[in-house]
Amino acid sequence: MPSSPFQQLTQIVELIRLTDPQNLLDIGVGFGKYGVLSREYLEINSGNLDRNSWQRRIDGIEGFQSYLNPLHEYVYDHVYVGDAAQLVPTLPYRYDLALVIDILEHFDYTSGCKLIVDLRKISRNVLVGTPKEWVDQGAIFGNRMEEHKFRWERKHFGDFGAHCFIPNEFSLICFIGEDAPMIEQRVLSLKRGIKRNFPYLLPMKRRIERYLSNTRQAHPVDSDH
Template sequence: MDLIMALKPKSVLDIGAGYGKYGVLCREYLELWDGRQNYYERLRRIDGVEVFENYITPLHKYVYDHIYIGDIIKLVSQIDFKYDLVLLIDVLEHFSKLEGESLMTKLLEKNIGILISTPRKPTVQKEAFGNVYESHRSRWRKQELARFGNSYFINDPVSFIGYISQKEHIQKLKSELILMKIKKSSEVSSLISSWKYYTNKYIKQKVPDSLIKWNERAD
């Protein structure tokens, strides 16, 4: 979620919404953690796409502003809205290479950027939950994904996770991630300093060496 929070999108299209996990997370992190402290006012547009209608529950209808039901391969040309961020989380491997390449190209033409996650080594998976679209049909390499445009990938042992967009948006993302890291380091440093003070004054306990070393690295 750090990538999504750093991007600060005003509109999100969650393709392959499934259980609604990322719709919920986006709604929480983007709406409730933005400093407004307004539980009910929604300022972001978060839409979902789901090919298997049986997955849709009242949760989806509460979280998403709109849910497109159908195959995104067919819907992509019909959706008349430019999203700040498109989520393709564990989705691309469910398409053939040709379908995936076509989808990526069309999405990038119509929207600002795509956050993608696809397994490095997809398992053999066929129909599941009565849904034929759950089958895995392709395996992607990082180099293939990077060919779609300017990209920024984070290290992950299980999946290729990256953001693809125009150069200016990639640079903005990197800057925001650095600021977030600095803020987190400052918060931890402040916490350790407070811990040192109170333990020395009242408890006389030693701060764990592991935390001290972490703080020194952060400094």
């Protein structure tokens, strides 16, 4: 669907802020959520409220034109319509960050790997988010690109160079690229700080994780961008 789970929003937005991209590419824009959040936290929080004062370039790719609405025209500098696998090698810009959020599961392994490799050629970093749990899904909304084709796991990201994983209960979040060591250090520092300063939170965290895991098993949630 042109949507994705809210449980990963905090991590995704924080990674966008840490990367602080001047040029961002959103693969599979869907409803436009990550374009909106990127504008808000990269532009408006810096005082650039008026669209004419925006300093960042945010482009997108959408394979299903019916998903597009006036929001996309306002938020994105440009949205390319078509198959990302074919469009990415032809794009005229270089980016600091490419978002591949709840998109990779719609590619088979070989095609998905090629997409990431092609993105690394035009983008300093690639941020991937994909569901941890497999959900069978065919074409919906008349969109064959909604089919789920492959379940991605940590072991599948070893050939893309520097990368790190960001903890999330529902999504496998992988940051790939030149800034991965910095991101990993920030994540490790945060985890150490929590363990050192708030040790009493750890038992609570485990209980919450068990509850969420049981809830997810009882009520599977589809998660597409």
